[in-house]
Amino acid sequence: METPAVAVAAVAAEEGPGGGRPQEALPWAALPRCAEPCRAAPLRRGAGRGDGSMSWLPGSRGVVLTAYHPSGGGGAPGGRRSGQYTMNHDNSKKTPDGASFDRSGSQDSLDELSLDDYWKEVENIHETRRNNHEEREALVVKEPDEGELEEEWLKEAGLSNLFGESTGDSQESMVFLSTLTRTQKAAVEKRVETVTQTLRKKNKHHQIPDVRDIFRLQSDPKEKVCDENETSAVRTTENRSGTQDETKGLKFSVGTNEQKTPPQDMPFSETDINLEIPFAEQAANTKDSSVGKMCKGGGGDTLPLNFRLPKDKTGTTKIGDLAPQDMKKVYSLALIELTALYDTLGTEFKQQKAAKIKTKDSGLFGVPLSVLLEQDQKKVPGTKIPLIFQKLISQIEETTLETEGLLRIPGVATRVKSLCQELEAKFYEGTFNWENVKQHDAASLLKLFIRELPQPLLTVEYLKAFQDVQNLPTKKQQLQALNLLVILLPEANRDTLKVLLEFLQRVIDHRDKNKMTLNNVAMVMAPNLFTFHGFGSKTIEQSEFVMAAGTANVMRFMIQHQKLLWTIPKFLVNQVRKQNAESQKKEKKDKAMKKLLKKMAYDREKHEKQDKVPNDADVPQGVIRVQAPHLSKVSMAIQLTEELKASDIVARFLSQKSGNVQTLKKEEVFLYEIGGNIGERCLDDDTYMKDLYQLNPNAEWVIKSKQS
Structure with a gap:
């Protein structure tokens, strides 16, 4: 041929x-x-x-x-x-x-x-598909109706009650909107306006609220004319001070006279990723200060690819560190922030939606991730990564990662096809003979698994957004967008992607032997991650000829900066804290009203308050009480100092030589921040406890193992 x-x-x-x-x-x-x-x-x-x-x-x-x-x-x-x-x-x-x-x-x-x-990998993919005569229904991306994308966007952002019949009951959304930045509000307002105009056309006889009425409470007449220094000062103060003004109300507006702190020079270098100030706000400041200097396509961006995260004294938050209820808020905020970033940079952001297709409800290859995990969890409860995916990676690593051309040299096509069929029949039976699987065949099976997913690992919704990252002006902004996109992925997709990227990095670590550098691996894996079996041939061709260099660079970024990509920006965590604090204030007011309605006796309330006083008095100022219910030392009062870290507290508990403590390892237990203005947060070892205590003085501190 x-x-x-x-x-x-x-x-x-x-x-x-x-x-x-x-x-x-x-x-x-x-x-x-x-x-x-x-x-x-x-x-x-x-x-x-x-x-x-x-x-x-x-x-x-x-x-x-x-x-x-x-x-x-x-x-x-x-x-x-x-x-x-x-x-x-x-x-x-x-x-x-x-x-x-x-x-x-x-x-x-x-x-x-x-x-x-x-191109070699593309040819290998084509050859594999020509040898595989099984026809599958192609995944078709639906063409949305007018306003449909914006309506779906608002629903995903948790703002569905800003339009439609539920508009009147939008108090919760008003609280949410009060914590948004200027650029985030602009992104929401733009989508609400589009949906509102669409609804007006469809329902001319119904009264549709004007978007200006929705944002009236959060708007400020000076917002659009504030000078750059004032804007920078407000944003810096908001993010540096955390939630210190929570008791005064949560007005996350920009350009007001609410905070008078003068501008401060941010101690961030050009290669530092600033997680304290929202990415879209950084882009807006850069855009305002370099009009005519920076053009679309990255003119003037010559930064090396050695970005780093400056240490945060209140601790770095990774994906998986937050409780589900807080992570849900992070998801909504990340979607709004990503959209605001794309809006600010003049890049179109559109989520795609696939038409429903018939998929396999059992098997290994060509099966949706959700179905795979459901059947795998029956075998191994709590499994978050498909078992076949884990086994293929371990099979490659058990042989050696030093094989020259690993991932690049394909397995024999007929043998790979035969192995695929045999795995389908014997994998769950436990009778498949892995000793007969050659390393290059296992690597080909791994790539085949990724391509054969009915929907791409990066999801139909966000695949185009991942591809469009290459169009953002600077590498730093590309990295920021990738960070938000990773947060937006469904948990199963995100976890599987993480395992894949970690494996690819281990392959690169042996580049002196296997000749697989970061560039080589990115080039080989890009066609597998950005093209997949579900799309028809037209899209595949476009990926081959149009997206080649771009997707390879996105792939390279994802491998090289994967640790950074799985970090939740501090500004998002701070916004979650503000939302939680505002919700708690509302709950307290509701409880007080209920007490009045029930006419509870004054002495009973007084008695309840007296019961709480001794507990507070037990802990002196500058001291926290740490609980460890699963350790032999279940409680300990800890004096806060400037240099005390979370790791020091854990080490102090583990040093107690009694009970089952001797069997525990430091890697198995963590200090958690629970309650106050956060649901639950696993602390990293380098968290300075005094700084975090000042950010969340009402939290409880518990040592426990992290759920896998």
């Missing part, structure tokens, strides 16, 4: 006396034909080949990915079509600093990354 040839041509910007001006994309006929089928040329600076490809030239303003077939033969094998795509991210004038300062994140890395591995 004839292999298609792919030529990758770089469009150079020729510098003339009148300044740099990019050439037109090379016409189809101008590309030289190959006598032999040829593969994609690596996009390396100045690396020319004689196989019909052209090299990446310094000062290039774009990349043309052009696919064609030699000798003008028949159609492309495997249903692939010929076509071209021009990646012109930046059409603005060149800065005097040189070409390297004009390229986007994707373009910068094209100097380093070879697309050879990507």
Whole structure:
């Protein structure tokens, strides 16, 4: 079977006396034909080949990915079509600093990354699909009606009572809106306006509330004209002070005179990821201060890929550290923040929705994650990762991770197909013989599992948003968007993705032996993660020719910065704290009203208060009482100091040599912050307890094991 040839041509910007001006994309006929089928040329600076490809030239303003077939033969094998795509991210004038300062994140890395591995993997995927004659129903993305996307967005954000028949009962949403930032409010207001206009068209005889009425309570007449210094000061104070003003009410508005703190210089370097100030607010400030300097496509962003998280004295919060009720709030806020970020940067954010299709209700390959986990949990209760996925990874690792070309070199197609069928029949029976599985075959099965999911691991809703990350102006903003997208993934998808990325990093750790660098792994895995069996051939072709370099860079970001991506930004946690505090105030008012209605006796209330006083008096100022119900030392008073960390408290409890404490390991137990303005939060070892106590003085402190 004839292999298609792919030529990758770089469009150079020729510098003339009148300044740099990019050439037109090379016409189809101008590309030289190959006598032999040829593969994609690596996009390396100045690396020319004689196989019909052209090299990446310094000062290039774009990349043309052009696919064609030699000798003008028949159609492309495997249903692939010929076509071209021009990646012109930046059409603005060149800065005097040189070409390297004009390229986007994707373009910068094209100097380093070879697309050879990507196209080889695409060919392997096509070959696998040609050998697999089983036909499955293609996943179709529904074309939404007018206002439908915005309505679904508001429902997912927990703001469904801002429109429709339930609009009148929106007190809870008003509380929620009071904790939003300026850019977050703008994102909500934009969607409410769209839905409202749509409803007006459909229900002209019904009275639909105006969006201005919904936001009237939170709006400020000075909000839109506040100067940049004032805005920066308010945001900095809000995020640095945490919830210190909770007792005065939760007005998370920007541009008011509520806080008079002067502007402070943030101790963050260019490579630090600031988790205290909302990402969209950072983008708005950057946009305002660099009008005309930063254009879409990443002009001027030359930051290296060594981003880091500055230490937070109140502790870093990871996904999985919060209670479900708080995580639900984080999800809503993350969706609003991501939308606000895309709005601020002028990038379209649209969730996609797939039409319902018939899927397998049993088996291993081509089965929805939810179905897999349901059947796996019958075998192993509490399982969060599909058993077959875990076993394939362990099978690869048990042999060795030093095998050259691991993940890149495919297994034998016929053997992989046979193994797939045998696994379907014998895996749950426990009779499958893993000794006969070669390492490259196991790697091919792992990639096949990911591709064969009826819906992509990154979900239909957010797959396009993951792909569009490459279009954001700076690498830091791309990383911020990926962070929010990971939070938005369903738990099963997110957990499986985490296991995959951790495995890929372990493969990269052995790159000296297996020759699989970060770039190689990203190129090989991108087609598997961003294309999948469910979509029809048209979408697959677009992923091949249009998304190649972009998705590979997104893949690389996800592998390299996976620890950062599984971190919940502090500003989201602070907003959750504010919501909880406001809800508690409302509950107290409701309880007080109920007591009045029931005409409870004054002496009974007094008696209840007296019962509480001795308990509070037991703990002196600057001391917390830590509970450890499952340890031999069940309670201990701890004096707070400036340097006391959560790990110190846990170590103090574990040092008690009695009971079952000797069998416990430090990695098995954690200190938890429970109650007050948070539901429950597992503390990281480097949390400074005095700082956290000041943030949440009403919390209880409990040592317990973390639920797996």
